[in-house]
């Protein structure tokens with residue numbers, strides 16, 4: 001079973017992906033960490049994020065082990081990631097790795113922006129997780145505060161709006177809901193509520209698949 005979860009920044013897709021992976025005993029890939037990792041390497045090497053050729057080079061030689069770096073989770077890395085993620089050769093370079101992860105025996109859970117549309121268009125389950133920008137800014141502020149980072153909620157809201165615009169308006173694999181994805185609006189839901197909604201959607205989908213074979 002491949003579960004594809006997409007959605008905008010701080011919508012709760014990562015938390016949901018982790019919970020579903022644990023529930024079904026599936027491996028999980030947070031694909032945002034790949035773009036964050038490429039951006040981190042570029043900054044460490046003094047490269048400009050806008051340099052498409054340099055970004056493609058870093059993406060082509062990217063070691064998946066590099067995503068286990070706590071420095072990738074900071075606020076500026078999300079912004080930097082969305083700059084390198086808009087370069088088509090970077091996306092092309094990271095495609096095979098993501099598909100291989102998805103296609104491992106037994107299945108996998110992947111979350112990102114283009115999982116249901118580009119990486120796994122044939123995924124068994126596609127979820128599009130969203131929430132209002134204000135709710136997402138609040139959540140991100142709490143998450144950053146929990147990690148001891150300085151928090152300016154108004155600035156975070158501005159970042160979120162800019163990132164939404166950049167991710168949705170880019171030409172390469174923009175953030176859009178796949179036609180066959182089910183939307184979960186998490187604005188008024190806690191984590192347990194989001195997980196329960198997703199499990200109900202998955203159970204319904206599996207029931208329909210089983211019925212169609214009977």
Ligand code: CDP
Nearest residue numbers: 009010031032035078081082085112113114
């Ligand atoms: O956690 P958050 O939603 O803030 O960010 P993320 O999922 O780590 O993604 C960081 C950035 O990487 C996004 O703003 C996108 O520009 C980019 N990204 C992407 O283009 N495609 C993906 N599958 C995942 C992330």
